[in-house]
Amino acid sequence: MKTVKIGGVPEHFNLAWYLTLKNGEYKDAGINLRWKDYFGGTGEMCNALREGEIDLAVILTEGIIKDIIEGNPSKIVQTFVASPLIWGIHVANDAQYQTIEDLKGTKAAISRFGSGSHLMAYINAQNNGWNPETDLEFEVIDNLDGAIEGLTNNLADYFMWEKFTTKPIVDNGIFRRVGNCPTPWPCFVIAVRNEFLEANPDTVKTILDIVNNTTKGFKDIPNIDQIISKRYDQKLEDVQEWLSLTEWSQENLDKETVEVVQNKLFHLNIINSKVDYETLVSKVN
The missing domain is CATH 3.40.190.10 (Periplasmic binding protein-like II)
Structure with a gap:
């Protein structure tokens, strides 16, 4: 059983991870996926990736792009939520x-x-x-x-x-x-530490395949609005509005979007330089 550590914010966007963990889908594939909630958000997760505290993170697009440019040894392997935050x-x-x-x-x-x-x-x-x-x-x-x-x-x-x-x-x-x-771009991506990705590409692909299978039909899960409302202490009408605005993705972050994010961050002096697409993004075959 391969142990993999993953982090994300404790919010409704990440319910698909909870459901697939609860169903034992990763264990059935020989993976002991250990989820950790990061209440401090993207900045805290960037540090966790740098320190090797986690192997994967479900993280804000602009935050991880900035941190990779500044030396975080990680790659974006997929867009997770395609709609804006x-x-x-x-x-x-x-x-x-x-x-x-x-x-x-x-x-x-x-x-x-x-x-x-x-x-x-x-x-x-x-x-x-x-x-x-x-x-x-x-x-x-x-x-x-x-x-x-x-x-x-x-x-x-x-x-x-x-x-x-x-x-x-x-x-x-x-x-x-x-x-x-x-946000003027897709809000959440999945990032993986380079060392882990290079050593375990098949494991990463299996994890992505499992969660993607759930996000593809997420809105069709029976009573999903009621499940979210109860678990995250949200009013049902708020959950229904959120579901209507939110789209998940099973594809990687495209070059055009990466360019838009980098241009915006550079223009605002949040980053000092821009990097090649391949420095930020890796495709898991």
Whole structure:
């Protein structure tokens, strides 16, 4: 039995992994797949890949591209979610801010530098014509619980996180959402440490085949909306809206998308250089 360690955020996007693990599909293929939740998101998973703490990660596209360029010895082997991630822009419920423009020059809470919440603050700034050099400031809060504490205690002014994950916090009157900021590319990819990929290409392919078989028919799973609603404490109508907006992928990240991401990150001075497609992406045959 081959042990493989994989990480991802504990969100509804990754339910297919839970279902295939629960069904014992990896064990049936001779793979002991060990899942770990990363509440700190992409920045935390990038570090875990670098340190060999995990072999694979289901991770934000822009975050892993940035980290590979900066030396993370990993490759993207597949797009996992083809649709954009809709980032909600949140403030404390009793905060004075009413619009995105009100947040210009204020402090953004981020899980860590290099995380999605960090990078998307730059995208949001550009979307609104802000100067990233003067209009962005950051406070590291580690995770969603840290964001609740940070915004409630005025350590930071706003926090960007996937809007459906944070919807219960909005419904409970802790956060208030003042706007949204969708990613301009497919949101989640699967990345693998180079050392593991080179030594175990067949194992990686088997894992991808198993999860892809579930994501292909994910929306057709009986009562899937009710399953998600119960497991992730979401209102049924919110889950149904999320399902209508979300598309999974079984293909690799294409060259055009990689170019779009790199151009955006480079333009925003988030990366200092661009690299060849093959440096970032590998095809598992």
